[in-house]
Amino acid sequence: MEIALSPVTAVCCDAEFxxxxxxxxxxxxxxxxxxxxxxxxxPFAPDETLGGPHLVAMPGLINTxxxxxxxxxxxxxxxxxxxxxxxxxxxPYERNLEAHHVYVGTMLxxxxxxxxxxxxxxxxxxxxxEGVRAALETGMRMCPGAVLLxxxxxxxxxxxxxxxxxxxxxxxxxxxxxxxxxxxxxxxCDAPQWDKIIAVARDTDARITTHAAETRxxxxxxxxxxxxxxxxxxHKIGALDAPLLAAHxxxxxxxxxxxxxxxxxxxxxxxxxxxxxxxxIAPIADYLARGIGVGLGPDGPAxxxxxxxxxxxxxxxxxxxxxxxxxxxxSARAALEMVTMGGAKCLGLENEVGSLEIGKRADILxxxxxxxxxxxxxxxxxxxxxxxxxxxxxxxxxxxxxLLRGGEFRTLDVARVCQESEAIARDLVQRA
Amino acid sequence: MEIALSPVTAVCCDAEFxxxxxxxxxxxxxxxxxxxxxxxxxPFAPDETLGGPHLVAMPGLINTxxxxxxxxxxxxxxxxxxxxxxxxxxxPYERNLEAHHVYVGTMLxxxxxxxxxxxxxxxxxxxxxEGVRAALETGMRMCPGAVLLxxxxxxxxxxxxxxxxxxxxxxxxxxxxxxxxxxxxxxxCDAPQWDKIIAVARDTDARITTHAAETRxxxxxxxxxxxxxxxxxxHKIGALDAPLLAAHxxxxxxxxxxxxxxxxxxxxxxxxxxxxxxxxIAPIADYLARGIGVGLGPDGPAxxxxxxxxxxxxxxxxxxxxxxxxxxxxSARAALEMVTMGGAKCLGLENEVGSLEIGKRADILxxxxxxxxxxxxxxxxxxxxxxxxxxxxxxxxxxxxxLLRGGEFRTLDVARVCQESEAIARDLVQRA
Numbered sequence: 001m002e003i004a005l006s007p008v009t010a011v012c013c014d015a016e017f018x019x020x021x022x023x024x025x026x027x028x029x030x031x032x033x034x035x036x037x038x039x040x041x042x043p044f045a046p047d048e049t050l051g052g053p054h055l056v057a058m059p060g061l062i063n064t065x066x067x068x069x070x071x072x073x074x075x076x077x078x079x080x081x082x083x084x085x086x087x088x089x090x091x092p093y094e095r096n097l098e099a100h101h102v103y104v105g106t107m108l109x110x111x112x113x114x115x116x117x118x119x120x121x122x123x124x125x126x127x128x129x130e131g132v133r134a135a136l137e138t139g140m141r142m143c144p145g146a147v148l149l150x151x152x153x154x155x156x157x158x159x160x161x162x163x164x165x166x167x168x169x170x171x172x173x174x175x176x177x178x179x180x181x182x183x184x185x186x187x188x189c190d191a192p193q194w195d196k197i198i199a200v201a202r203d204t205d206a207r208i209t210t211h212a213a214e215t216r217x218x219x220x221x222x223x224x225x226x227x228x229x230x231x232x233x234x235h236k237i238g239a240l241d242a243p244l245l246a247a248h249x250x251x252x253x254x255x256x257x258x259x260x261x262x263x264x265x266x267x268x269x270x271x272x273x274x275x276x277x278x279x280x281i282a283p284i285a286d287y288l289a290r291g292i293g294v295g296l297g298p299d300g301p302a303x304x305x306x307x308x309x310x311x312x313x314x315x316x317x318x319x320x321x322x323x324x325x326x327x328x329x330x331s332a333r334a335a336l337e338m339v340t341m342g343g344a345k346c347l348g349l350e351n352e353v354g355s356l357e358i359g360k361r362a363d364i365l366x367x368x369x370x371x372x373x374x375x376x377x378x379x380x381x382x383x384x385x386x387x388x389x390x391x392x393x394x395x396x397x398x399x400x401x402x403l404l405r406g407g408e409f410r411t412l413d414v415a416r417v418c419q420e421s422e423a424i425a426r427d428l429v430q431r432a
Numbered sequence: 433m434e435i436a437l438s439p440v441t442a443v444c445c446d447a448e449f450x451x452x453x454x455x456x457x458x459x460x461x462x463x464x465x466x467x468x469x470x471x472x473x474x475p476f477a478p479d480e481t482l483g484g485p486h487l488v489a490m491p492g493l494i495n496t497x498x499x500x501x502x503x504x505x506x507x508x509x510x511x512x513x514x515x516x517x518x519x520x521x522x523x524p525y526e527r528n529l530e531a532h533h534v535y536v537g538t539m540l541x542x543x544x545x546x547x548x549x550x551x552x553x554x555x556x557x558x559x560x561x562e563g564v565r566a567a568l569e570t571g572m573r574m575c576p577g578a579v580l581l582x583x584x585x586x587x588x589x590x591x592x593x594x595x596x597x598x599x600x601x602x603x604x605x606x607x608x609x610x611x612x613x614x615x616x617x618x619x620x621c622d623a624p625q626w627d628k629i630i631a632v633a634r635d636t637d638a639r640i641t642t643h644a645a646e647t648r649x650x651x652x653x654x655x656x657x658x659x660x661x662x663x664x665x666x667h668k669i670g671a672l673d674a675p676l677l678a679a680h681x682x683x684x685x686x687x688x689x690x691x692x693x694x695x696x697x698x699x700x701x702x703x704x705x706x707x708x709x710x711x712x713i714a715p716i717a718d719y720l721a722r723g724i725g726v727g728l729g730p731d732g733p734a735x736x737x738x739x740x741x742x743x744x745x746x747x748x749x750x751x752x753x754x755x756x757x758x759x760x761x762x763s764a765r766a767a768l769e770m771v772t773m774g775g776a777k778c779l780g781l782e783n784e785v786g787s788l789e790i791g792k793r794a795d796i797l798x799x800x801x802x803x804x805x806x807x808x809x810x811x812x813x814x815x816x817x818x819x820x821x822x823x824x825x826x827x828x829x830x831x832x833x834x835l836l837r838g839g840e841f842r843t844l845d846v847a848r849v850c851q852e853s854e855a856i857a858r859d860l861v862q863r864a
Contacts, residue, residue: 071807075814079763111804216757275750276818278759305818306805311746318707325648327710331511372543373738373822375503375850376857382507386708386737390805391823418807425808 003027003400004046007038008057008366009380012356013340017333019380025057027362030174030399035356050405054370055394056380059355060119060141060363061309062343065209065247065268065297067125069105071112072097072425074301082215082277090302092432094126101424102127106134108421111414112307113140114403116390117365122209122245122268122297122347124182128165136173138411139403141363143347144169145182145209148197150189159196166206174399175361178347180245185211186222186230194237207243207348209268210234213256214248215279231256231265240265245346247297250274250282257283257290266293266346269338271315273299285320285329295346296338308390313339317385332385362400367392435459435832436478439470440489440798441812444788445772449765451812457489459794462606462832467788482837486802487826488812491787492551492573492795493741494775497641497679497700497729499557501537503544504529504857506733514647514709522734524864526558533856534559538566540853543846544739545572546835548822549797554641554677554700554729554779556614560597568605570843571835573795575779576601577614577641580629582621591628598638606831607793610779612677617643618654618662626669639675639780641700642666645688646680647711663688663697672697677778679729682706682714689715689722698725698778701770703747705731717752717761727778728770740822745771749817764817794832799824 006024012035024041026034034041077089102125113121122143123131135142146162148155166179183189183197201208212230213219219229226233231252234240240263247268252260259265269284287294296312298304317335321327344354353363367388369375374383374392396404403411438456444467456473458466466473509521534557545553554575555563567574578594580587598611615621615629633640644662645651651661658665663684666672672695679700684692691697701716719726728744730736749767753759776786785795799816801807803824806815828836835843 071804073810074808074819075810078811078814078818079760081759085759108804108807115804272750275754276759278753278757278761280754280757301819305814308805308821311743314743318704321710322707322712325710325712327513327517327708328511329710370850372503372540372547372846372850373740375540376506376854378505378507378857378861379510382510382737386510387506387733389740389821389823391821414804418802418804422808425810429810 001048001400002044002046004044004049005057005364005366006041006049006051007053008051008055010035010356011056011058011380011384013059013336014355014357023057025356025364027400030362030401032356032358032360032362035358050366050395054368056367056369056384057356057364058367058384059340059353060365060396060398061117061339062295062347062354063113063118063121063297063307063309064245064295064343064346065270065299066109066121066123066307067300068109068121068123068131069102069125070300070302071108072101072105072421072428074305076302076429078305093428096428096431097126099127099130101428103130103134104417104420104424106131107138107412107417109301109307110134110138110140111409111412111417114138114396114409115393116308116310117367117393117396118307118309119363119365119396119398120343120347120349120353122180124209132169132172132177135177139398139401141176141353141398143178143180145180148181148183148189148193150193155193156196159193159200162197163200163204166200166204170206176399178349180207180209183208183210185218186226186233187218191237194239198238201242207245208239209245209247212246212249213251216251219251229253229256231259235259235263243348247299248274248279248282250280252283257286257292260287260292261290266295268295268297268346269316270297270299270312271319272311273303277303281319281323284316285324285326288330288334293342293345294338295343309339310389313385332382335385336381363398365393366395368394433480433832434476434478436476436481437489437796437798438473438481438483439485440483440487442467442788443488443490443812443816445491445768446787446789455489457788457796459832462794464788464790464792464794467790482798482827486800488799488801488816489788489796490799490816491772491785492797492828492830493549493771494727494779494786495545495550495553495729495739495741496677496727496775496778497702497731498541498553498555498739499732500541500553500555500563501534501557502732502734503540504533504537504853504860506737508734508861510737525860528860528863529558531559531562533860535562535566536849536852536856538563539570539844539849541733541739542566542570542572543841543844543849546570546828546841547825548740548742549799549825549828550739550741551795551797551828551830552775552779552781552785554612556641564601564604564609567609571830571833573608573785573830575610575612577612580613580615580621580625582625587625588628591625591632594629595632595636598632598636608831610781612639612641615640615642617650618658618665619650623669626671630670633674639677640671641677641679644678644681645683648683651683661685661688663691667691667695675780679731680706680711680714682712684715689718689724692719692724693722698727700727700729700778701748702729702731703744703751705735709735713751713755716748717756717758720762720766725774725777726770727775741771742821745817764814767817768813795830797825798827800826
């Protein structure tokens with residue numbers, strides 16, 4: 001299937017941050033074979049051409065941190081302190097989760113992500129194989145984390161199983177699956193467990209993703225348990241010798257930030273979750289100034305409560321202006337980079353996705369600007385960051401294959417997924 | 433036109449905050465004649481019935497502070513410090529604004545507001561009559577402010593004209609228009625001008641809306657000019673003897689808050705504008721604890737950059753949790769109240785709109801919950817606040833008349849409004 005997107009406005013998100021009016025994009029064998037001015041485009045006989053004066057093409061959005069199947073507990077408990085929220089609501093609800101539930105919950109998450117233009121997601125949840133199955137079936141790109149909670153039974157066997165998981169799924173789905181190792185945190189896995197996980201990462205060349213420095217309490221607990229801050233602990237145990245993706249990183253001191261800047265440390269910033277859970281505001285403007293890599297994530301739908309990357313992008317561009325009292329902090333461009341190339345770098349996929357450039361995989365979305373809230377069209381980048389939303393997404397492709405075309409799902413039955421999710425949720429509520 | 437909404441889930445936003453499953457709403461002569469269980473509904477022979485298992489009815493959203501026609505400069509300038517933003521970009525652009533432009537820009541704003549479920553807006557912009565014309569034509573409910581910028585020529589004549597404006601338009605459009613007096617601020621109108629405006633407000637029984645305590649710099653400037661803080665100045669000059677609606681109120685001290693709680697003071701909270709312009713974070717949790725009335729607004733589309741009240745509601749429910757490090761601060765219910773009854777009280781319209789109750793005007797919107805991001809349906813109120821968005825709005829009515837029905841505009845030609853707005857914007861850019 002060869003496809004031409006023409007004419008479109010192309011927001012390339014490349015290093016030069018080119019925005020091309022009247023552009024053409026050619027897609028061959030799942031990759032971008034041309035992106036540039038319409039009148040310079042080489043001869044091409046596509047199977048299909050899609051374009052129009054109101055369509056803006058951009059790289060697919062990259063979600064660097066989520067717990068996808070927690071769609072099933074969306075809205076089940078809000079506005080509570082962390083301890084009763086976990087102990088009285090979320091854990092009793094999750095206790096009866098079965099593999100099939102995670103498959104359906106991930107399908108629901110994928111439906112929502114596709115509808116809103118997300119093409120890649122880094123996931124961290126139980127029954128990893130079920131999440132991967134949903135991604136393989138629907139055509140999504142996924143970085144599934146092999147989750148390790150050290151206090152659960154048979155932790156050592158699970159670390160061995162994680163090694164198998166990484167080897168089995170690396171490159172599955174024509175290269176769409178990139179497994180990660182996902183030790184939950186320093187406060188839920190102990191030193192011997194972390195040592196083993198780091199060894200597996202080294203052996204398999206898989207990256208690690210974890211939670212780090214999300215709350216004040218976590219920093220205090222980790223400091224008491226390990227002798228220094230979460231970031232300094234990760235550094236000390238060798239977890240930062242290779243690239244590591246840390247979710248949140250809200251509370252860091254000067255020494256932490258020096259380490260983050262000097263190592264291949266990446267931050268998955270989850271601004272809305274950090275607000276809703278009352279964690280705080282991460283010092284993202286400072287991280288960017290130090291050259292620390294930053295991507296965005298919605299976190300799980302129990303603490304957000306949706307998977308809308310446009311909201312995260314908008315918050316990233318606005319929240320830190322107020323936090324620093326500097327209206328120039330985190331520009332629209334910087335926020336758009338976080339959700340595209342910044343996210344790709346967090347996942348080690350920067351040579352494959354994250355920008356519209358020749359040779360890259362065709363993970364592309366089209367945004368429909370024929371809307372009152374995107375009028376007049378003074379500045380396309382500004383509108384993408386400060387005015388657009390998930391529902392403005394017109395079409396979405398991954399590897400040159402349509403997942404959404406003109407608002408219609410192409411690889412999943414959304415009505416059935418919603419219906420099954422409702423039934424499972426009702427059952428889990430009754431059993432909680 | 434008599435209409436039945438049935439079956440719907442009715443989120444009433446009344447004092448008891450009732451949420452009724454399988455409800456019926458009857459609308460006669462523009463007012464709600466019944467809202468309650470479907471099986472108790474009295475005999476009724478409507479001209480039209482609309483309902484379904486996925487439709488949630490709620491009061492129309494109330495926007496308590498905006499500069500609607502600034503849609504025309506949406507995205508024209510962002511990520512700049514206030515002074516160059518105003519002096520180099522916004523003012524040169526606005527300099528050539530004509531009456532007709534304000535009409536078209538307000539029509540564009542109304543299109544966006546209707547699409548997103550806003551049914552009432554309190555506006556503050558030049559050429560007030562043109563804004564009112566747009567509201568009258570489209571069927572929106574509006575509180576137009578008669579704007580006074582003291583440094584502009586003929587300020588005294590404009591105060592006299594404001595009196596005429598209030599008298600001419602009060603109750604226009606079958607009661608949909610409620611004029612306000614809108615002195616811009618304490619730093620742009622002087623003491624004699626404020627005295628005259630307060631006298632006009634007393635004579636005409638119109639309310640005053642103004643900007644107060646938006647930025648640290650404003651507080652310093654007003655304190656230097658008037659001798660005390662903005663809130664204390666408003667109190668001292670008698671502006672708080674009658675209800676006053678102040679936009680922003682980000683920077684207030686203990687004495688200010690005592691005054692706010694003891695007087696008929698209302699805050700139009702604009703969380704996203706306060707973030708984007710790097711103003712700061714208003715102490716809304718404290719205001720609510722003191723019983724101070726709070727509504728929400730997006731501010732103008734040059735500083736937001738849309739008019740989406742769902743984003744403001746979501747931010748109101750999340751931002752203050754992080755600001756206070758308290759996950760129970762500003763609950764979903766509290767945020768939903770701000771955008772319904774809270775907003776109605778800000779505008780003195782609490783006996784007419786803001787809730788689904790018998791006798792109230794039928795300003796109602798239907799939200800379509802048949803969406804992945806609103807599934808599963810654990811909690812309708814949580815989903816409205818934490819997961820829903822403008823595009824989920826299915827239908828909107830004001831005074832029992834459809835403005836949007838199944839996503840289609842009924843009272844304006846949206847394609848034409850967008851086209852005219854683009855042409856005006858291009859022209860203003862060239863002349864700036």
